[in-house]
Amino acid sequence: DAGVTQSPTHLIKTRGQHVTLRCSPISGHKSVSWYQQVLGQGPQFIFQYYEKEERGRGNFPDRFSARQFPNYSSELNVNALLLGDSALYLCASSSIVGQGAHGYTFGSGTRLTVV
Amino acid sequence: SQQGEEDPQALSIQEGENATMNCSYKTSINNLQWYRQNSGRGLVHLILIRSNEREKHSGRLRVTLDTSKKSSSLLITASRAADTASYFCATADTGTASKLTFGTGTRLQVTL
Numbered sequence: 380d381a382g383v384t385q386s387p388t389h390l391i392k393t394r395g396q397h398v399t400l401r402c403s404p405i406s407g408h409k410s411v412s413w414y415q416q417v418l419g420q421g422p423q424f425i426f427q428y429y430e431k432e433e434r435g436r437g438n439f440p441d442r443f444s445a446r447q448f449p450n451y452s453s454e455l456n457v458n459a460l461l462l463g464d465s466a467l468y469l470c471a472s473s474s475i476v477g478q479g480a481h482g483y484t485f486g487s488g489t490r491l492t493v494v
Numbered sequence: 495s496q497q498g499e500e501d502p503q504a505l506s507i508q509e510g511e512n513a514t515m516n517c518s519y520k521t522s523i524n525n526l527q528w529y530r531q532n533s534g535r536g537l538v539h540l541i542l543i544r545s546n547e548r549e550k551h552s553g554r555l556r557v558t559l560d561t562s563k564k565s566s567s568l569l570i571t572a573s574r575a576a577d578t579a580s581y582f583c584a585t586a587d588t589g590t591a592s593k594l595t596f597g598t599g600t601r602l603q604v605t606l
Contacts, residue, residue: 383536412592421582421596422537435592465561467534480538483594490534 382471383486386461391492392460400455400489404472410434411453412483413445414469422469428453429475457491465493500597501585508605513570515600517583518563520544524586526559531580539567540581545588566595571605 384403392398404411410429414422424437428447442458457464467490471483501516519526522585529537543550543559550557556569570577582603584594603606 391605410592412594414596416534418534421584422594422597424593424595429592437593469536471537482529482538482542483537485529485537487501487536 382486383470385468385470385489388417389489389490391494393494394440394460394462396460397420397456397458398460398491399469400457400470400485400491401443401452402455402470402472404470405453406486408484409473410473410475411447412473413450413453413455413472414470414471415439416467416488418466422493430494444487460493462493465491467491500541500581500600502600503598504508504601504603506603506605508509511571512579513573513602513604515568515581515583516533516544516603517568517597519583519585519595520564521568521585521595522588524563524577524588527557527586528566529582529584529596531582531599532578535542537582546576568573568604573602575604575606578602578604 386401409461412427413425425439426445427435431447443454447453467488469488470486473483499518523545527542528540531537541552541557543557554571559566580599582599583597
């Protein structure tokens with residue numbers, strides 16, 4: 380059974396460009412969350428979606444947006460990239476809105492470098 | 495913003511020794527979780543402890559939670575080289591179950 384799948388694994392973009400990151404949750408999981416992890420820090424919450432509806436939003440600018448599709452996969456979009464957006468972007472899936480008894484299952488992440 | 499601090503920031507021990515990491519947080523929580531991260535890749539869930547629990551065990555892991563002090567500790571017994579990783583605590587606040595707030599992490603190095 381496949382785990383959480385994220386694509387691409389690595390990405391290099393230029394300042395001002397737009398980027399789309401993709402995540403497929405574990406089969407049967409209806410909740411997807413996105414986290415940003417800057418080098419040397421802990422992950423920070425960006426969004427959570429459940430049943431295609433936004434259920435939580437972190438303290439990120441409007442340049443960050445996301446959506447969830449009918450098959451529960453998700454996209455994270457970032458517009459007008461800044462150097463400070465360089466980070467590891469992590470996707471996490473769970474079967475419910477909260478973490479239940481078993482926490483979240485994270486993907487391996489997308490390493491975004493903005494030059 | 496980070497929820498709180500983890501202590502120590504880095505820890506180096508020999509195989510077979512025990513490793514203890516501490517986590518402090520700032521708000522009222524629903525639960526606290528510990529995750530492991532190898533080489534800056536994905537996070538692996540280790541253990542979850544609810545706010546009404548004081549101690550929990552899973553294999554070589556022991557987690558304690560003191561809500562009065564807003565702190566938690568993770569003990570890894572009989573450490574192995576494969577335990578080398580960064581360890582993060584993460585809290586789910588009482589206000590919302592959807593968001594995890596992570597600490598700054600402890601980098602554990604286990605040498606042979």
